[in-house]
Amino acid sequence: MEEANPTRTELLAKKAQIELAQQGRDLLKEKRDALIVEFMAVMDRVVRSSQKLEQISNEAQYALTVAKAVDGSVAVRSASFATGGEVRVDVRGSYIMGVPVPEITKKSVKRTLVTRGYSLTGMSSRIDETAECFEEELDIILDIAAIETRLRRLGEEIAKTRRRVNALDNIMLPTLKEQVRYIQMILEERAREDLFRLKKVKKAIEKRKRAQEAAKKSTVPC
């Protein structure tokens, strides 16, 4: 236990610290609860998006297999040469309960038949569907990347807040309370000592007084 100066001023300071720590703990608990609510909402989105990603990924793989089987991997590779593109994302920051989280905004990477880069006349609908599925998959991956980062940040913040609450609850507040008890005990001890000393002094004074009175009586002539 941290040594405390057993004075009344220190006692008052420690009591003020306890009050402040309790207020801080309550605030952190509120923050943690709010973060958990937000975390669960984001978690729900992540789970739904992951399921969707799994489904679209299977569809995309199936479409690719069919396209490679019927049109040939050469045709698919050739189509992929024609459809090179770019993904533009805008990453900005925002705050949830003071936690910085990234906001990723993007344009959908889905393209139409005419913007995909190849001519309709030389390609089959199998290749269209493969491209469509993979574009959708890429869209979902980008969405998940944004919400997963948000989820990770929130998770880290919840863990940090929980650690702080636990530190206040289990270490800081008990220590402060112990220190207050210790100071109070010392102060009470001192008070008792003072009282005892005063009583002793009083007794000594009274004894001296009594002795003086007795001496006075014995010297008075009869």
Add this chain to the structure above:
Amino acid sequence: MGTDYGYANARVRAMKSYLFRRPFYEKLLQMATLQDMTTTLAKTPYARDIDEAMIKYSGIRGFDEALRMNTMRTFRKILKFVDSDGRELVDILVGRWDVSNIKTILRGKNIGASTEDIVTSLIPAGELDEITLRELAGQLDVRSCIDLMATWRLPYASALTEAFPEYTKRRNMTSLELALDKTYYEDAFSRLKRNSMNVSLVREILRREIDLTNIMTVLRVIKDEIEPKQAKRFLLEGGKEFDMERLESLLKEASIEDVVFKLKTSSYGRVLESHMNDYFESGSLVRIERSLEETAVRRGIAMFRADPLSIAMIIGYIWAKYNEIINLRVIARSKMVGMPEDKTREALILA
């Protein structure tokens, strides 16, 4: 000079006897792995291609490479034993490989793919041989490829030069590819002006092919809700059943069902109608397209039964071989990913 189809057809008939039949496909379908399939095919006319391909690659990549080499070898072999008029007609038929190879080269140059990547994506089964295509693929960029084609006086060069400014605006390949497809058919029809049975047969095949491409273009455009004005440029002229006016009116239809209803009386009506339920269930045009392809394949293979002293036998063989390659690819892929047998059978055309 007229072509003696007797010799060519005797060779093709011999090659036809090596084409796989239904029992062989059934045997392949029952095999557990791609390895088993490759081993079985190594005892067929694919042996040489499989041996050569498996030295370079393994697994499905090796298998694909073997099929690519076999396609190349087979079609070049046909070109060798047909001469004069017949050669020109076969050149026209296999010219689609040239178009597809030039597209691959231009696409590769567009994204800066390496020459080696581009070359391994080519199937030199047309008029342009591997050395010519390799030279083209080795050019610096799209512009130099077009310039080289102009130097070689290839029929596609002028159309590509015309479409080039549009390409440079957005570096979108659509205009160049469209120019290639349109030129292929224009050039083919300009070479098919004579009046002979063989010329008519080839003309008929190409016109049917254009019909099929146009029907699929209309369906894809309507599914993707593209403006008719924007979509019009993707239609090819010269079809047998559908002229431009009819196709443009189809583009204005509101839905796939309306298009299918309008095509009810055409020779594709029955096929389209029979797959509408698939479309409603899946929202996919893949089954419809495969069925239309099946119609074309069966029509092509039926040429085997036409005049044995005409080009019909060669046309029939080209379709049958093309279909065989696709069937083998479908079965191989299904083994690789463990596709259910019913799904595999859906993609097969067992003529």
